[in-house]
Amino acid sequence: GWRSPPDYPVDKLFQQCRMWEEMLSVLIERFSGDTLLASQEDLTKISRLVDIWKDSAINIFSHHPRKDSKRHPCQESLLLVDKECEELMQQFIVRVSGENGVARGIIGLVNPIETWGNRLMAVIKGEDLLTDAEWAKLLSNLQEWSHVIAKVLSRLTTCVVISEEDDITTIPPSIMEDLVYAESDFTDDDRSDMPSTTPE
Numbered sequence: 001g002w003r004s005p006p007d008y009p010v011d012k013l014f015q016q017c018r019m020w021e022e023m024l025s026v027l028i029e030r031f032s033g034d035t036l037l038a039s040q041e042d043l044t045k046i047s048r049l050v051d052i053w054k055d056s057a058i059n060i061f062s063h064h065p066r067k068d069s070k071r072h073p074c075q076e077s078l079l080l081v082d083k084e085c086e087e088l089m090q091q092f093i094v095r096v097s098g099e100n101g102v103a104r105g106i107i108g109l110v111n112p113i114e115t116w117g118n119r120l121m122a123v124i125k126g127e128d129l130l131t132d133a134e135w136a137k138l139l140s141n142l143q144e145w146s147h148v149i150a151k152v153l154s155r156l157t158t159c160v161v162i163s164e165e166d167d168i169t170t171i172p173p174s175i176m177e178d179l180v181y182a183e184s185d186f187t188d189d190d191r192s193d194m195p196s197t198t199p200e
Contacts, residue, residue, distance in 0.1 A: 011124055017117035024110045031098040031106075039096045047089055054082050091159035101162035105152035109145055116141065 029035050061072040094100050116138060122128035130138070155162075 014120040017113050021113050024106050027106050031103040050085050094159045099161045100158040101155045105148050
């Protein structure tokens, strides 16, 4: 059939899609172009300052040698602090670049949300209609997006680089079962034309 879900505020759903699209687009800018470059330059400046402070301190220590020719006790502490600073800097670099999975997750959400937003706008204007199978697919996508957003939020403070094999958009079996159950309200005829809920 060619109908929207009964009494469903399609215009409100469209507004939500546009709102998320705009917010995600703003976030994407943090991981690309001038914004990313500026952040990386700031981290480089900080790293250089730390190196200058370290070299200056070591130079001072060299003017106050110990009689036993061992390192100045404060120099040992300085080297430990320097190592911690290097580790923190690497963590900052991962978070700024979004390599912890955040950038990939956000970028992967924008296009499908924009596509569905355009379809819903066409429906509101009376220029397009969605089949039951398409409404079911939209429901499936909404559930998938919710899962991806939850994973992105969980990785905001993560400083581990995510490999290409670790797909943040992969939907766990439990979520897929919920999607199939949600689609079970449609008739057999509707479901015979329904696209797979498996993420592409």
